Amino acid sequence: MMPDRWEQDAFKTRVDEVLRLFIAQEAEQFTAIDPALGPVAEQLEAAVADGKRLRAAFCYWGWRAVGQPDSDALVRAAASMELVHAAAVVHDDLIDDSALRHGRPTTHIALRGAVRHRPRAATAARSLAILVGDLLTGLAGQLFTTSGLPAAYLSRARPLWSVLARELIAGECLEILRTGAEPDTTASLKVIRYKTAKYTVEQPLLIGGALAGAGRRLSEGYSAYGLPLGEAFQLRDDLLGLFGDPERTGKDNADDVRGHRPTALLAETWRLAGDGDRERLRALLGRGDLDEDGLRAVREVMRRLKAPHRVESMITERVEEALDALHELNVPAHAAAALAALAHSAAVRLS
Numbered sequence: 001m002m003p004d005r006w007e008q009d010a011f012k013t014r015v016d017e018v019l020r021l022f023i024a025q026e027a028e029q030f031t032a033i034d035p036a037l038g039p040v041a042e043q044l045e046a047a048v049a050d051g052k053r054l055r056a057a058f059c060y061w062g063w064r065a066v067g068q069p070d071s072d073a074l075v076r077a078a079a080s081m082e083l084v085h086a087a088a089v090v091h092d093d094l095i096d097d098s099a100l101r102h103g104r105p106t107t108h109i110a111l112r113g114a115v116r117h118r119p120r121a122a123t124a125a126r127s128l129a130i131l132v133g134d135l136l137t138g139l140a141g142q143l144f145t146t147s148g149l150p151a152a153y154l155s156r157a158r159p160l161w162s163v164l165a166r167e168l169i170a171g172e173c174l175e176i177l178r179t180g181a182e183p184d185t186t187a188s189l190k191v192i193r194y195k196t197a198k199y200t201v202e203q204p205l206l207i208g209g210a211l212a213g214a215g216r217r218l219s220e221g222y223s224a225y226g227l228p229l230g231e232a233f234q235l236r237d238d239l240l241g242l243f244g245d246p247e248r249t250g251k252d253n254a255d256d257v258r259g260h261r262p263t264a265l266l267a268e269t270w271r272l273a274g275d276g277d278r279e280r281l282r283a284l285l286g287r288g289d290l291d292e293d294g295l296r297a298v299r300e301v302m303r304r305l306k307a308p309h310r311v312e313s314m315i316t317e318r319v320e321e322a323l324d325a326l327h328e329l330n331v332p333a334h335a336a337a338a339l340a341a342l343a344h345s346a347a348v349r350l351s
Contacts, residue, residue, distance in 0.1 A: 006338035008345065011060065011075075015053045018079040022143055023048050030135075039114035043107050043132050047086040050102045052349075054233075055081035055204045057342055062208025062222060065335035073148030077211060080147070081204045083140035088168060088199070090133035094126055095176065096259055103250035107132050149211060157210035164203040171195025178262035180286060183270035188262045189231065196237070197230025201346065224325035225339065228318035232347040235315045238265040239308060240351065242299065248351040254295045260286035264314065269307040277301050319347045 027041035059078035064070070092098075093106040100106065108129035115124040141161065145154060171194030178187055205222040206214075214222070240249050241256045242265060256263050266285075273281065280301060284294050302308055322343055326336060 005334065006341055008057065008341065011057060012053045014072075014075050015056045015079045015082060018076050018143075019048045019082060020045075022076075022079075023139070026139055039111060040128055040132060043090075043110060043129075044135065046104070046110070047090055047107065047132065047136060048082065051082060051085065052345070053079075053082060054342065054346055055085050055200055057338075058201050058226070059204035059208040061335055061338050061342065062205035062214070063212040064208075065329070065331040065339070066209055066212035066214045066218065067332060068212040071149075074208075074211065077144050077147035077149055077154075078204070078208065080140045080144035081207070083136050083143060084164065084168075084199065087133045087136035087140065088172075090129055090136065092172065094129050094133070095172065096255060096261070098251065098255050100246075100252055101250060103247075153211045153213075156213065157207045160203060160207050160210055164199055164207075167194050167203070168199045171198075175262060180260045181262065183262065183267040185264060185267040185271055188264040188267040191262055192231050192234040192264060193227065196234040197227055200233055201230035202226030218329065218331070221325060221329040225322045225329070225343075228325075229322035229343050229346055232315045232318040232322070235264055235311055235318070236347055236349060238263040239311055239315075240349075241265075242302075243308060244350065250351070254290050257285060257295060257298050258288055258290050265302070265307060265311050268310045268314075269302045269305055272305040272307060272310070273301065277305065315347055319343055 023045050027044050030044070031037050031041045056075070056078040059081050060074060063074050063078075068074070089101065090107045093101055094108045098106050099109050104110070106129075108126045111125040111128045111132075112121055114128065115121045118124050144161075147154075171191055174187075174191045175195055178184075178191060181187075202223055203226075205226045206219055209219055209222055238256070241251060241263070242253055244251075244253070246253055255261075256266070270278065270281065281298065284290060284298055287294065323340060326339055326343070329336065331339075
């Protein structure tokens with residue numbers, strides 16, 4: 001059981017254990033259908049092996065802030081948010097053709113070994129990865145509904161799942177539609193809001209609150225806190241994606257530039273750039289063969305224009321907006337303290 005004082009590491013351990021046991025059982029049942037499914041089952045387990053468990057934490061405190069006590073059943077329900085995230089990551093890595101996640105091969109790369117002797121092995125591996133993500137999505141709903149919470153509680157929150165799915169997929173679609181287009185900060189922030197901010201902070205909070213019977217005013221406060229904080233979370237990811245230490249992030253620094261993705265960092269660089277810098281960027285963005293010299297050139301333009309500083313300011317503004325909204329919430333002191341700590345964890349990090 002969790003004390004009122006927030007201990008994030010202890011909570012993460014609880015969520016990790018829920019996910020480990022649940023997915024291990026599901027992987028065993030999956031492999032029992034046919035031993036050939038073993039490599040796919042291994043990727044199910046790999047998909048949930050890492051993570052900060054922030055989404056589960058926001059769901060948990062969406063529940064606790066209503067005044068509900070700690071509950072193992074609630075932790076199971078909250079852990080389902082991490083399966084939504086795992087599914088989104090598998091699909092996102094596939095869409096972006098990313099090779100690394102947490103310093104290991106992404107699902108569609110790892111599964112090449114299972115089909116290496118098949119025709120069009122890379123395509124077959126990508127198809128398997130799609131199915132891993134689909135299965136994780138289904139398992140998220142299964143873990144939620146079998147969490148042990150009363151059916152009446154679950155029914156209050158269930159409609160929010162369709163909202164979560166709609167907004168997350170809309171964000172992914174917007175990112176694909178904006179990839180390669182002329183960078184635009186407003187468009188990039190809209191992608192961030194729907195692709196990441198809502199399902200990372202706002203929706204987990206709202207789902208936890210709905211499970212606990214939160215009223216409209218508290219739910220509106222959750223959104224006022226959750227949306228800017230979720231945007232700050234992704235803006236930090238944008239910075240770490242290009243300027244972070246790959247040993248900590250576990251990702252390739254060049255991914256966003258090679259993919260010409262609609263990040264706010266790139267959009268702010270473009271907004272600040274003159275004709276000469278824009279011409280230089282055009283020659284580098286979207287190049288699949290971009291080398292370290294090319295990446296260094298992009299970073300140099302960004303630093304000279306102070307685009308990273310601008311994004312840092314955007315992060316600070318959003319965290320302050322979130323904390324201002326939190327101060328307006330009428331929630332128990334221990335819940336307010338935990339949500340303030342989570343705001344720091346989401347926006348100030350190295351990975």
